[in-house]
Structure formats: C-alpha cells, structure tokens
Amino acid sequence: MNRRVLHIARNTFREAVRDRVLYNLIAFALLMSGAAILVGQISIDIERLVVINLGLTAVSLFGVVIAIFIGIGLVSKEIDRRTLYTILTRPVRRWEFITGKFFGLAGTLLVNTLCMAVGVFAALLYVSHRFQRADGWVLVALYFIVLQFLIITALALLFSAFSTPLMSAVFAFALFVVGCFSEDLRGFAAMAHGAEKWLATAAAYVIPNFSALNVITSVAHGQPVSGQLVLYNTIYALIYVLMALSGAVLIFERRNLK
Amino acid sequence: MKASGKVTIVAGLLLLGSLAGSVVLLRKIDRMRSHASLEEVLYISSPKALKRLSLGYDGLLADIYWTRAVQYFGATHSQGSEHYELLAPLLEITTTLDPHLLVAYEYGANFMAAKRPNGAGQPEEAAKLVERGIESNPHEWRLYYNLGFIYYMELKDYPKAAAAFSQGSQVSNAHPFLKVLAAQMAQHAGDAEMARMLWTTTYESTQDHMIRANALAHLRALRVDQDITAMEERIEMYQKRTGKLPESFADLIQSGLLPGVPLDPLGHAYKLMDDGRVEVRTPDDLPFIEKGKPLGYVPPKVPKFLPSD
Amino acid sequence: MPAIEILGLEKTYHVGFWRKQAKRALHPLQLTVAEGEIFGFLGPNGAGKTTTIKMLMGLVFPSGGTARVLGGSISDPAVRAQVGFLPEQPYFYDYLTARELLEYYGQLSGIPGQERRQKVKAMLERVGLGEAGNVQLRKFSKGMLQRVGIAQAILHDPKIVIFDEPMSGLDPMGRREVRDLIEQLKQEGKTVFFSTHILSDAEALCDRVAILHQGQLRGVGAVAELTANVQGKIELIWSGTTAPAALKAISAELHVSGDTVRAVLAEDRQESALDILKQSGLRLISLTPVRSSLEDYFVSQVGPDKISAGAGS
Numbered sequence: 001m002n003r004r005v006l007h008i009a010r011n012t013f014r015e016a017v018r019d020r021v022l023y024n025l026i027a028f029a030l031l032m033s034g035a036a037i038l039v040g041q042i043s044i045d046i047e048r049l050v051v052i053n054l055g056l057t058a059v060s061l062f063g064v065v066i067a068i069f070i071g072i073g074l075v076s077k078e079i080d081r082r083t084l085y086t087i088l089t090r091p092v093r094r095w096e097f098i099t100g101k102f103f104g105l106a107g108t109l110l111v112n113t114l115c116m117a118v119g120v121f122a123a124l125l126y127v128s129h130r131f132q133r134a135d136g137w138v139l140v141a142l143y144f145i146v147l148q149f150l151i152i153t154a155l156a157l158l159f160s161a162f163s164t165p166l167m168s169a170v171f172a173f174a175l176f177v178v179g180c181f182s183e184d185l186r187g188f189a190a191m192a193h194g195a196e197k198w199l200a201t202a203a204a205y206v207i208p209n210f211s212a213l214n215v216i217t218s219v220a221h222g223q224p225v226s227g228q229l230v231l232y233n234t235i236y237a238l239i240y241v242l243m244a245l246s247g248a249v250l251i252f253e254r255r256n257l258k
Numbered sequence: 259m260k261a262s263g264k265v266t267i268v269a270g271l272l273l274l275g276s277l278a279g280s281v282v283l284l285r286k287i288d289r290m291r292s293h294a295s296l297e298e299v300l301y302i303s304s305p306k307a308l309k310r311l312s313l314g315y316d317g318l319l320a321d322i323y324w325t326r327a328v329q330y331f332g333a334t335h336s337q338g339s340e341h342y343e344l345l346a347p348l349l350e351i352t353t354t355l356d357p358h359l360l361v362a363y364e365y366g367a368n369f370m371a372a373k374r375p376n377g378a379g380q381p382e383e384a385a386k387l388v389e390r391g392i393e394s395n396p397h398e399w400r401l402y403y404n405l406g407f408i409y410y411m412e413l414k415d416y417p418k419a420a421a422a423f424s425q426g427s428q429v430s431n432a433h434p435f436l437k438v439l440a441a442q443m444a445q446h447a448g449d450a451e452m453a454r455m456l457w458t459t460t461y462e463s464t465q466d467h468m469i470r471a472n473a474l475a476h477l478r479a480l481r482v483d484q485d486i487t488a489m490e491e492r493i494e495m496y497q498k499r500t501g502k503l504p505e506s507f508a509d510l511i512q513s514g515l516l517p518g519v520p521l522d523p524l525g526h527a528y529k530l531m532d533d534g535r536v537e538v539r540t541p542d543d544l545p546f547i548e549k550g551k552p553l554g555y556v557p558p559k560v561p562k563f564l565p566s567d
Numbered sequence: 568m569p570a571i572e573i574l575g576l577e578k579t580y581h582v583g584f585w586r587k588q589a590k591r592a593l594h595p596l597q598l599t600v601a602e603g604e605i606f607g608f609l610g611p612n613g614a615g616k617t618t619t620i621k622m623l624m625g626l627v628f629p630s631g632g633t634a635r636v637l638g639g640s641i642s643d644p645a646v647r648a649q650v651g652f653l654p655e656q657p658y659f660y661d662y663l664t665a666r667e668l669l670e671y672y673g674q675l676s677g678i679p680g681q682e683r684r685q686k687v688k689a690m691l692e693r694v695g696l697g698e699a700g701n702v703q704l705r706k707f708s709k710g711m712l713q714r715v716g717i718a719q720a721i722l723h724d725p726k727i728v729i730f731d732e733p734m735s736g737l738d739p740m741g742r743r744e745v746r747d748l749i750e751q752l753k754q755e756g757k758t759v760f761f762s763t764h765i766l767s768d769a770e771a772l773c774d775r776v777a778i779l780h781q782g783q784l785r786g787v788g789a790v791a792e793l794t795a796n797v798q799g800k801i802e803l804i805w806s807g808t809t810a811p812a813a814l815k816a817i818s819a820e821l822h823v824s825g826d827t828v829r830a831v832l833a834e835d836r837q838e839s840a841l842d843i844l845k846q847s848g849l850r851l852i853s854l855t856p857v858r859s860s861l862e863d864y865f866v867s868q869v870g871p872d873k874i875s876a877g878a879g880s
Contacts, residue, residue: 003674003677004674004675004677007671007674007675008675011660011663011671014662014663015660015662018662018663019662081658082654082656082657082658083658083659083660085624085626085652085654085657086652086654086657086659086672086716086719086720087675088625088626089624089625089626089647089650089652090647090648090672090675090676090723091644091645091647091648091675091676091677092644092675093265093644094265095265095269181322183288183291184322184325184326186284186288187325187326187329188325190329191325191328191329205280205281205284206277209284209287211291212287212288212291226290228290229287229290229291232283232286232287232290233287235279235283236280236283236284236287239276239279239280239283240276240280242272242276243272243273243276243277243280246269246270246272246273246276247269247273249265249269250266250269250270250273253265253266253269254628256626256627256628257621257626257627258621258627
C-alpha cells in the first residue's frame with residue numbers, strides 16, 4: 001500500500017488510542033461480567049442466549065458510537081483546528097488523506113472489537129463451561145458487525161467531508177438506524193406506486209443494508225449462517241465502503257479549506 | 259491549483275461502479291434472505307416484551323411489522339407456497355404493538371382464516387386475533403363484522419356468526435347491513451346470496467387493496483356460479499322442449515329462453531359445450547368458481563386474485 | 568526561473584445562506600518572487616494575504632488565474648516537496664510529542680528513516696526545543712508551538728519557505744529569533760515568502776515587499792524604492808509657547824512642550840514655514856529632515872484611517 005496512506009492510518013490509530021477511545025472497553029468488560037454473573041442465576045437454556053444477544057448488541061452499539069463520533073471528528077476536527085494545512089501542503093494527496101483516515105479508524109475499531117470479542121467468549125465460557133460448535137456462528141456475527149463498522153466509518157468520513165461535525169453525526173446515526181430497517185424499506189418501496197416507487201426504490205438501494213449484516217438473533221439461537229451470505233455480505237460491505245469513500249474523495253478534492 | 263482531474267475521473271468511475279455493484283449484490287442478498295429476516299419473529303416469544311423494548315416507538319415498530327406481514331403474505335402468495343407460518347406471529351406482534359391497527363385484524367380475518375392455498379388455514383387463531391382486537395377496540399363495528407365473517411365463511415358456525423353480527427350492529431355508527439346480516443343468518447345460512455352480501459360488505463368496507471381484490475374475485479366467482487346455474491336450467495328446458503341439446507346460444511336465443519349471449523364478469527362470452535355444459539373462457543382469471551371449469555381443469559397453484567403487477 | 572509566480576489569482580467567496588452574495592476577497596493579483604529573496608507580503612488584517620497564501624498552497628481553489636511555484640503547479644506533490652509552509656496561528660496534534668510530530672511530518676514528506684531521525688533531532692536543537700522534544704504538545708506555550716511550526720516547515724529542507732504571520736503572538740525575544748532564522752534561511756539560499764502586518768519586521772528583513780489592501784495590490788518593490796517616492800518631511804523646533812495661525816494651517820503635527828514648539832510638515836512647505844517664523848519674530852532652534860519609513864509609504868497607500876480596516880477573511 002501507499003506509504004503515506006499507511007503513515008496517516010497509523011497516526012489516526014495513535015490519536016484514537018491517546019484520546020482514550022479504548023477506555024470504552026472497561027465499560028464493556030463491566031457490562032459483560034455483570035451480565036454473565038446475573039444470568040448465571042437464571043436458567044441454563046436462556047443464559048447463552050442472553051450472553052450472546054447482550055454481548056453482540058453491546059459490541060455493535062459501542063462500535064457504532066465510536067465509529068460515528070471519531071469518524072466525524074477525523075476530518076472536520078482537522079479542518080477546524082487547521083492541522084490539515086500542514087498535512088496537505090506536503091506531498092500528500094487529498095485522497096491519500098481520506099483513505100489513510102479510513103484505515104486508521106477501521107484499525108482502531110478492529111482492535112476494539114477483537115478485545116470485546118474476547119470478552120463475549122469469556123462470558124460464554126463462564127456460563128456454559130465449554131465452547132460449543134454453535135459458538136462459531138458468534139464469530140460470523142462479529143465479523144458482520146465489523147463489516148457494519150467499516151460502512152459506518154466510510155459514511156462518517158463522507159459526511160464530514162462536507163458538513164459540520166454535529167450535522168455529520170446526525171446524518172450518520174440516522175443512516176445507521178434507517179439502514180437497520182433497509183429490507184423493510186425496500187419492502188415499502190415495492191408496495192409504492194408511480195413516481196413515489198422510483199424515488200423510494202432509489203433511496204432504498206442507496207441506504208446501507210444493515211439488515212442482512214445483523215444475524216445476532218439467529219446466531220443466539222444457534223442457527224447457522226450460510227456461506228453464501230458471508231460471501232455476499234463481504235463483497236457488499238467492501239463495495240459500499242468504496243462507494244462512500246469515492247464520494248468523500250470527490251467532495252474533499254474540491255473543498256476549499258477556509 | 260485545481261482539483262485533480264485524474265482523481266475526479268477515477269473516483270467518479272469507482273462511485274458509479276460500486277453503486278451498480280451494490281445494487282446487484284443487494285438483489286442477490288434479498289433473494290437469498292427473502293424470509294430470513296422475518297424468521298426472527300419466531301424467536302420473539304413475547305410480543306409484550308418487544309413492546310417494552312421499543313422504548314415508546316411502538317407505533318412505528320407496529321407499522322414496520324405490519325409492512326412485513328403484508329410483504330410476507332404477498333411474496334409467499336405469489337411464489338405459490340402454501341406455507342404461511344409467519345403470518346400469525348407477524349400479525350400478533352403487529353397488533354400487540356399497536357392494538358388499534360384495524361387493518362391487521364381485517365387481514366387476519368381474510369387471509370389467516372382462509373383455507374390453503376389462498377390463506378394460512380388457521381381460522382381459530384384468526385378468530386382469537388379478532389377477538390383480542392374487539393377487546394381493545396370495542397367500538398369498531400368492522401371487527402365484529404370480521405369475526406362474524408370468519409365464523410360464517412371458514413368455521414361454518416352460523417349461530418356464532420349471527421351473534422357477532424348482531425353485537426356489531428349495536429355499536430354506534432355500525433354499517434346498517436350488520437343488522438340485516440344478523441337477521442338473515444338464521445334463515446339463509448349457507449345461501450349463495452348470504453355469501454354475496456358478506457363479500458360485498460368486505461369489498462365496500464375495506465381500504466386494503468389486497469383484501470379488496472380478494473373480495474372482488476369471490477364476488478365474481480359467485481356470479482359465475484349463479485350465471486351458469488341459470489343457464490343450465492334454460493338448457494334443460496330447451497332439451498325438454500326440443501328433445502336435443504342446443505348447438506349454440508343462438509338456439510336458446512331463438513327459442514326465447516335467453517335474451518342474448520351471456521358474458522362472464524370479466525366480459526368474456528360463456529362457452530356452450532357439446533355435452534350441454536357451460537364453461538368460462540379464462541378459468542385462471544376466475545379463481546374460486548365452482549361451476550364452469552373445463553373438464554379436468556387443474557387450477558394454478560395460487561388463486562390469481564392479486565392485482566397483476 | 569522565479570520561485571513563485573502569481574498570475575492573476577483571484578478569489579470571490581459566496582456568502583449568506585443561499586451563497587448568493589458574492590464577496591471579493593482578492594482582485595486579480597500579479598506577483599513574482601525571485602529565487603533566493605526574502606519577500607514580505609504586507610497588508611492590514613483582512614487584506615486577503617491569507618487567502619492568497621492558501622491559494623498558493625492549494626488549500627483554497629482560486630476563482631480565476633493560476634500560480635506557478637518553481638515553474639510547476641502546487642498540485643504536483645513533487646513541487647510541494649520543495650515547499651515548506653507555516654500556517655497562521657498553527658495548531659498541531661496535541662497528543663503527540665514534538666519529536667513524534669516532526670517524525671510524522673518527515674514521513675509524509677518522504678524523508679527516509681535514518682536521515683529523518685537525524686534531521687528531527689537537529690531541527691529540535693535548531694529551534695531551541697532540544698529539551699522539550701518528548702513533551703506532548705498540549706503542554707506547549709504559544710511561543711513553543713510557533714517554534715514547532717517553523718521546525719515542521721523547514722524540516723524537509725525545502726527550496727521555498729512560506730510563512731503566514733510568523734511573528735504574530737510572539738514576545739519581542741521570540742520575534743527577534745524568527746527574524747534571525749529568516750536571515751539564516753536566506754543565507755542557506757532559500758526563498759522566503761512571508762506575510763505580516765508588522766511593518767518594522769518587514770522593513771528590517773525584506774529584499775522586496777508587496778502591499779495588499781482590500782484585496783488589491785497597492786505597491787510592490789524594494790523598501791528603499793518604495794519609500795523614495797514618498798514625499799519627505801521636516802521637523803521644525805522653535806522657542807515660544809504658541810504657533811502662528813498661518814503655520815498651524817500647514818503643519819501636519821504640532822506640539823507645545825514647555826517653552827519650545829515642535830512642528831512636522833511637508834518638505835515643500837519648508838520655505839514658507841521659515842518665512843512665517845521670521846515674520847513672527849520667533850527664534851528657530853532646529854530644522855531636521857525626517858527619514859521616510861515603510862510605514863509612511865504604507866499609510867500613503869492604505870490610508871491613515873486604520874491599519875486594521877478592510878474586508879475579507
């Protein structure tokens with residue numbers, strides 16, 4: 001990979017770590033251990049279910065909040081504080097900056113998610129005393145969650161390339177919520193008529209598809225995830241990231257840094 | 259000094275390419291998961307818990323589940339599948355989240371209660387759903403109507419149907435027809451005329467296009483059956499009078515038994531067969547008919563009452 | 568080949584909610600900076616200096632015109648590698664130490680590993696931050712940050728150095744150090760282009776200056792050339808406690824202190840002033856020509872109304 005992209009990514013990761021982003025892991029650890037102990041008091045059947053549901057949901061929400069707030073801060077903070085001036089006046093291209101920021105944040109989220117995954121599995125081990133074959137599907141669910149983070153990060157970058165931090169956060173969060181219901185949205189679109197149908201369909205296809213990336217419930221019930229879905233979701237997420245980043249580059253390339 | 263042209267072109271192409279790619283993949287994923295996301299309702303053991311979890315946004319969530327129910331039924335129906343396992347839980351969740359969503363009960367009465375392949379074939383569950391609806395909305399005459407409809411059409415429990423109609427007729431603003439239905443129930447239960455009245459009421463009182471289309475198909479079928487019964491009487495009279503079967507409708511018209519060539523509800527002329535039977539020309543477009551089907555006719559797997567789209 | 572050629576750069580900002588209102592931040596500007604010179608870019612706050620520099624650095628896109636740096640375009644990374652830039656009131660990643668920051672910038676400028684470490688170390692010494700190299704920048708004072716800013720601008724040994732208000736916010740000692748550093752850079756053969764609204768700095772340092780006011784170029788040339796055309800002044804001191812009315816009318820300044828009176832007036836009024844004094848019987852103590860400064864020239868171009876008047880960002 002381009003070396004400057006790598007340097008920017010590394011510095012972004014360093015920024016996140018030094019800004020104590022990873023402290024959220026403490027809250028997560030407390031949540032998981034509390035849940036594991038409490039649920040242990042209930043019944044055998046449901047405890048795995050609760051640990052997986054709660055664990056994966058927490059991983060997802062913590063990560064989404066981090067992705068949005070840091071993702072937004074990345075570019076707009078650099079513009080606000082004018083730290084960008086001394087970067088872009090070096091032999092760094094604007095697209096390299098955007099790409100580097102993306103990889104830096106993606107790396108941060110990946111490390112964060114890995115730590116959380118260890119926590120989830122530790123809690124699972126605590127409640128059921130041994131790992132089961134079905135626990136493998138939890139890994140797939142975690143993988144899908146990471147794919148979600150990648151999409152959100154790219155979107156946060158896209159918004160912060162042209163909007164204020166607050167508006168960017170609002171946009172990104174709204175898209176996340178709407179994206180969770182994107183399959184329903186395509187359902188709505190299919191039921192509409194005329195011009196509305198075209199508009200709704202277009203919107204429904206542009207909105208990120210988080211529905212298919214959320215398999216927490218079925219995984220908690222030990223249901224397998226088809227290999228084809230893993231493949232399609234992976235390609236979809238990568239393509240979506242590429243789309244959002246291309247948009248961010250297109251906008252940022254033209255932006256006046258006042 | 260200017261934005262780099264090369265970067266713009268590359269990023270622009272990537273943007274368009276990935277947009278197209280994402281649509282293609284979404285379609286693949288959606289096809290694969292046609293019901294996957296819905297199956298989660300099977301894990302929701304307590305719709306009440308879901309209502310609490312919705313943090314007060316239960317109205318919105320109900321709308322989402324309602325859309326899912328309609329989608330699910332529409333998609334399953336058009337695929338020709340006879341399995342509607344998820345319809346009952348979807349409707350139950352919908353009505354728990356928003357007990358005032360009347361159209362959901364109406365749906366239950368029409369499609370959950372109906373026999374397969376036109377519905378889920380769960381009339382008892384449908385009746386329970388509507389009864390719960392009446393508990394939450396005691397002043398909605400439609401729900402009493404829906405309940406009576408299930409009892410009459412699917413469970414053939416005419417006294418209970420009559421009771422539901424007469425209860426409904428006491429609600430203020432009730433459709434005056436409910437009183438008529440209740441009164442006629444004792445005398446005309448099982449008549450084609452009774453069924454016609456019911457379907458007409460359903461047709462007139464609903465806003466949902468699927469329920470409406472279903473009612474219309476049933477009304478058409480009733481008319482076809484009525485038409486053919488009448489024509490068969492005339493043919494019999496002709497045969498008695500002349501000792502032979504009419505060769506065409508013209509024979510019947512000449513002998514004054516028919517005023518003209520009769521048309522079915524879709525506007526096609528009926529066919530007079532050599533053996534004296536009357537057939538419709540497009541049996542696939544007239545689901546639910548009892549008479550007028552060609553000999554050895556195999557109906558399509560799914561009754562075609564949905565508006566073609 | 569000139570170091571910097573500004574060929575008709577102009578900028579119009581669109582302001583207001585609907586971006587309908589056009590605001591001219593810079594009228595088409597022609598300017599050439601020769602290689603190896605120290606060039607001062609002067610003007611009151613809001614004259615359009617920073618806008619010009621940002622366009623020059625490719626941070627803001629011009630509404631018209633172009634600029635060439637070392638004969639190439641600033642959008643070419645190879646050209647940017649030859650330019651060092653210090654923005655106005657710089658702010659840096661405050662979670663990094665000075666050493667880490669310079670390391671990072673060195674990486675982005677493409678300085679290879681071993682050389683980079685040496686350069687960073689030498690640079691920290693050069694700007695007097697040898698001791699503070701491992702302190703996070705959030706603990707730095709404003710003056711120290713300015714030093715870091717200068718260090719990052721010259722770290723990669725650029726041919727051209729562009730400073731936006733390098734002396735602002737510094738104490739007199741700090742300003743002195745920056746001045747010395749700019750002199751050193753010139754000795755090293757670098758071209759220095761800096762903006763300032765502090766005229767004495769420019770007068771002391773610059774080979775040539777340009778004066779910008781309200782987005783328009785008001786003058787460009789060597790300091791001596793510019794001041795030569797300003798009308799000279801003389802200072803008259805005589806004994807007495809009042810000034811004759813006729814003398815009052817032609818004086819630019821008039822002060823009475825104890826039993827002497829001091830008046831400043833235009834050179835060409837000298838004869839008539841002496842006549843008036845003679846007629847009034849007042850005794851002349853001294854007559855001295857006043858050397859005209861860059862400030863006089865500046866005021867003559869920009870107007871004495873105020874040095875901080877004007878529009879723009």
